[in-house]
Amino acid sequence: MSKNPDSPLRQPLAVIGVTILAIWILVAIFAPLIAPSNPIAQNYGQLLPPNSHNWFGTDSVGRDVLSRVVYGARITLPLSIMLVILAMIVGTVIGAIAGYFGGWIDAALMRFTDVVLAFPGIILAMAVAAALGAELRNAVFAVVLVAWPTYARLVRGLILSSKNADYVTSSRLLGASTTRALFVDLRPNISGPVFVLAALEAGNGMLLLSGLSFLGLGARPPSAEWGAMVSAGANNFDKWWLAVFPGLAILTAVLAFNFLGDALRDILDPRTAKALRE
Amino acid sequence: MALLEVRDLSVQLQTKSGFATAIDRLSYTLEAGEILGIAGESGSGKTMSALTLLGLLPQHAKVSGSVKFEGQELVGLSNKEWQKIRGQNISMVFQDPMTSLHPMLSIKTQMTEHMMVHLGITEKQAIIDAEELLADVRIPDPKKALASYASQFSGGMRQRICIAMALACKPKLLLADEPSTALDVTVQAGILTLLDRLRKEHSLSIIFITHDLGVLSSITDKLLVLYAGRETESGLTSTILQNPRHPYTQGLLDSLPQPESDEKLLKSIAGFPPELGNNQSVVPLRNDANTRKSAAAEPRLNQPI
Amino acid sequence: MLGITLISFSVTQLVPGDPAALNLGQSAMSDPTIVAAWRAKYGLDKPVPEQYIIYINHLLHGDLGQSQQSRRAVSTDLKEYFPATLELATVAIFFSLIFGLLFGVIAAITRNRWPDQVIRFFTLTGVSVPTFWLSLVFFYIFYFKLSWFPSNGRLDPGTDAPSTITGMYTVDALLHGQFSLFWQAFRHLLLPAIVLAIYTIAVLTRFTRASILEILNNDYVRAARAKGLPESLVIRRHVLRPALLSIVTIAGVAFGNLLAGSVLVENVFSWPGIGQYAYRSSIGLDLPGIMGVSIVVAGIFITMNLLVDIAYHFIDPSLRHA
Numbered sequence: 001m002s003k004n005p006d007s008p009l010r011q012p013l014a015v016i017g018v019t020i021l022a023i024w025i026l027v028a029i030f031a032p033l034i035a036p037s038n039p040i041a042q043n044y045g046q047l048l049p050p051n052s053h054n055w056f057g058t059d060s061v062g063r064d065v066l067s068r069v070v071y072g073a074r075i076t077l078p079l080s081i082m083l084v085i086l087a088m089i090v091g092t093v094i095g096a097i098a099g100y101f102g103g104w105i106d107a108a109l110m111r112f113t114d115v116v117l118a119f120p121g122i123i124l125a126m127a128v129a130a131a132l133g134a135e136l137r138n139a140v141f142a143v144v145l146v147a148w149p150t151y152a153r154l155v156r157g158l159i160l161s162s163k164n165a166d167y168v169t170s171s172r173l174l175g176a177s178t179t180r181a182l183f184v185d186l187r188p189n190i191s192g193p194v195f196v197l198a199a200l201e202a203g204n205g206m207l208l209l210s211g212l213s214f215l216g217l218g219a220r221p222p223s224a225e226w227g228a229m230v231s232a233g234a235n236n237f238d239k240w241w242l243a244v245f246p247g248l249a250i251l252t253a254v255l256a257f258n259f260l261g262d263a264l265r266d267i268l269d270p271r272t273a274k275a276l277r278e
Numbered sequence: 279m280a281l282l283e284v285r286d287l288s289v290q291l292q293t294k295s296g297f298a299t300a301i302d303r304l305s306y307t308l309e310a311g312e313i314l315g316i317a318g319e320s321g322s323g324k325t326m327s328a329l330t331l332l333g334l335l336p337q338h339a340k341v342s343g344s345v346k347f348e349g350q351e352l353v354g355l356s357n358k359e360w361q362k363i364r365g366q367n368i369s370m371v372f373q374d375p376m377t378s379l380h381p382m383l384s385i386k387t388q389m390t391e392h393m394m395v396h397l398g399i400t401e402k403q404a405i406i407d408a409e410e411l412l413a414d415v416r417i418p419d420p421k422k423a424l425a426s427y428a429s430q431f432s433g434g435m436r437q438r439i440c441i442a443m444a445l446a447c448k449p450k451l452l453l454a455d456e457p458s459t460a461l462d463v464t465v466q467a468g469i470l471t472l473l474d475r476l477r478k479e480h481s482l483s484i485i486f487i488t489h490d491l492g493v494l495s496s497i498t499d500k501l502l503v504l505y506a507g508r509e510t511e512s513g514l515t516s517t518i519l520q521n522p523r524h525p526y527t528q529g530l531l532d533s534l535p536q537p538e539s540d541e542k543l544l545k546s547i548a549g550f551p552p553e554l555g556n557n558q559s560v561v562p563l564r565n566d567a568n569t570r571k572s573a574a575a576e577p578r579l580n581q582p583i
Numbered sequence: 584m585l586g587i588t589l590i591s592f593s594v595t596q597l598v599p600g601d602p603a604a605l606n607l608g609q610s611a612m613s614d615p616t617i618v619a620a621w622r623a624k625y626g627l628d629k630p631v632p633e634q635y636i637i638y639i640n641h642l643l644h645g646d647l648g649q650s651q652q653s654r655r656a657v658s659t660d661l662k663e664y665f666p667a668t669l670e671l672a673t674v675a676i677f678f679s680l681i682f683g684l685l686f687g688v689i690a691a692i693t694r695n696r697w698p699d700q701v702i703r704f705f706t707l708t709g710v711s712v713p714t715f716w717l718s719l720v721f722f723y724i725f726y727f728k729l730s731w732f733p734s735n736g737r738l739d740p741g742t743d744a745p746s747t748i749t750g751m752y753t754v755d756a757l758l759h760g761q762f763s764l765f766w767q768a769f770r771h772l773l774l775p776a777i778v779l780a781i782y783t784i785a786v787l788t789r790f791t792r793a794s795i796l797e798i799l800n801n802d803y804v805r806a807a808r809a810k811g812l813p814e815s816l817v818i819r820r821h822v823l824r825p826a827l828l829s830i831v832t833i834a835g836v837a838f839g840n841l842l843a844g845s846v847l848v849e850n851v852f853s854w855p856g857i858g859q860y861a862y863r864s865s866i867g868l869d870l871p872g873i874m875g876v877s878i879v880v881a882g883i884f885i886t887m888n889l890l891v892d893i894a895y896h897f898i899d900p901s902l903r904h905a
Contacts, residue, residue, distance in 0.1 A: 227715075258711050395811065
């Protein structure tokens, strides 16, 4: 390991994180090729622990757990990423409007944001998901609803501190429109931290989403969503393989997101990172 | 025996691209009661040279050469040994009084804690001594001051408190790193007078670090000009100021504002100070900086001081 | 606060389903009179804004409405469920503060050396693990396989709860002098508390570490060292105090979150706290229930903020003179 404290090799976590994510993405894409069996093929009466044929065992209706975990990657992973992107977009837009226009628009939007932020995530998400009906789509909607305020706060803060910067003022003096000011001048300052936040929050989003499914408020059978699979394991907890493997899948994916987020923060926000490293 | 003898002191710091020389073979001597001025721009290594005398360099710094204080070799001391010297034999006043005082601890705590550690006195006694010290630096109502917090004082007062704090254990050497730079000019004069008086009363040696030759001219006995970590000129203050032999020194002198002159623009030294690590051949960033070129080259124009 | 009521009310209005259908039986639904009476009772026949005003009115009188599921006043329900969460949250935060601060300080002091790396790895894992899954795993290992901890619920089956003073079984048992009962209740607490604590410890550790590292860079720390103070004194007196400010803030948030009822953990361990209550209300579309929980939770956060502000005054004496 090089003695140089700033070398990217000194961030093994980032490398691990990206690797794990890449693996899961590949698994998701090539699921049909990887999974040994059909994830929804039932085989009644065959509740088996891990064996040589079914490496992760089978569930109460005889489905191969390994295959279900593999196919689950196609559900949980892309949905989590999508949810983060949606939350990011909504939050950024709201935060940008609040920050840029200021005044009562800012006050009103920020009040609203603070209130949503103050609500503990699970409760709000639960209520929304339950209200709309237990479906994966609604669960995603609920999580986005809970997640956007963090982005809004961040973006608003960033815009507030840069909007009066000289380079923006000079650009406007030259006749730039509001859109141009927002997109061209301010964007570089904002995109960095926003993406770092997104990476850091992606893990939370996935946890919340699978949590909702666990409670029965998200994915429905026979969907192979990881959270829902764990809840199946909750009912027969002596059949440990039902819950452990999908849970491990969630754990590794979230871990990878968090590794990545930490490393991104170190790279893109060097000032704080340096203080943290010295 | 001189109070402080520095011979060929070099400090290397670790950066992204390897090691960089922050201080390059510095040598000087200091007697008791003398004031040495170290002049240079930011980045010249002046603060670093002071921190070396207290062992406060970053952990990865490499120090070579010799620093003898009252005959004791300071280079290579362990942290524990340094703790005996810091605050007690050698003390420092830092550049920014707004951030050097702890915002949450009372002045009393900050004044007395090292007294109790170094001098082994009781808190009661330390408080009495602290009051005297504050009175000495002309802080009104020392009793009340001790019970107050840093935020309640102005910049000038805070710096006086820092000076009192630094002198609490009667050190022989005081390092003053731009002590008046963060303050406005009138307050600056007050601090300088204070330091001069304290030097005389307590026979204190001071190393005064600044970029402002005007300040140095009024208070120092000897002068050392630093550029990119290297001595470029040294000698008695009066001699240097009347007859600067090095163009860099001349440049520094020229950059002082002259109220009587007709010039409209302040003179500055063309180019930029070299980056840390660029110590082989310092290449000026603009063409006409002959000044900097010769600052980088050998030989030095020193009188051993 | 008002905003919270507004939002939760809006959420309940989102319900596409018919709460009446959910809460009345099949046969009841076929009789329009009964349905109408039920609606009238819950004020569902009035226009929406009016419903809201009525609710606020009741709220100001301390009436949180009546749960559609349990048929009792929501406030009564909550009085029963809240102490359970309070017990759990208190034990969890206790563990979390001790270990979180300890690990955070160690990580900061040994930055980038092996203790720091190990701690950082564990905290990252702690933040990434799904709590519902961890609860199951722990339950399986520590109860099912090892029998170190008792089963679900707050007490062993068939045991009577101590008569209510605070509602917290552990405290009440102590107050009644029933030590074995106390011990039993406490043992039931431990496993869910530990699961909750793991996440909170991870968060607190990361935060403490970051705060301390940031402070270590400050000028006044360098000045303190320059005075020749021993390093332990510098850390204790000069570094920890300012660090404590940000730590207290985050601890307040963490405690608030714990109090808000960790739905997933309570669900797995069948712990009848307000998290469970929120879950049941959501599933059953029990509108007053949902509203009630939201109000209580909002109240908790406001109280926490207040407590943190008070703590600030103790930690930073200079604030009194500002």
